[in-house]
Amino acid sequence: MSDHGNSGIDTSVPPSGTGCLECGETGSWWVHLRRCTECGHVGCCDDSLNTHASKHAEATGHPIIRSFEPGEAWFWNYRTQTFTNGPELAPPLAHPVDQTVPGPAERVPDDWREQLAARR
Numbered sequence: 001m002s003d004h005g006n007s008g009i010d011t012s013v014p015p016s017g018t019g020c021l022e023c024g025e026t027g028s029w030w031v032h033l034r035r036c037t038e039c040g041h042v043g044c045c046d047d048s049l050n051t052h053a054s055k056h057a058e059a060t061g062h063p064i065i066r067s068f069e070p071g072e073a074w075f076w077n078y079r080t081q082t083f084t085n086g087p088e089l090a091p092p093l094a095h096p097v098d099q100t101v102p103g104p105a106e107r108v109p110d111d112w113r114e115q116l117a118a119r120r
Helices: 021-026 052-060 112-119
Strands: 033-036 042-044 064-067 075-077 082-084
Touching: 021 042, 021 052, 033 052, 042 052
Parallel strands: none
Antiparallel strands: 033 042, 033 064, 064 075, 075 082
16 A cells, blocks of 8 residues: 555556456446556446446445546545545556547447436
8 A cells, every 4th residue: 555645545556457347247338447546446437337436436445546548647536526636556557548438349339329318
């Protein structure tokens, strides 16, 4: 655990992969990706159908995520529902830049926007 002052951040753990772990297991797709700063779990964002990043935080008590999108370096604390600061994490810091958003391309349905709208 780092001495950064934010419990729930381990700077030594790498991400679990380049896509949402659970969506990969079920054959689903995601909009954006979030990385747990405690265990490295990569899950889909709350704008995705399955909201696996939030579900992971709730199930494990791991409070802090970092965006896993290229060019984004923000952290979010689920306990306080606020953006927070965080240290440099173990690489990679984002999914590959050639990976589609939403993704993965081969699993994103043509009506993905309608599917997201219908769940709101």
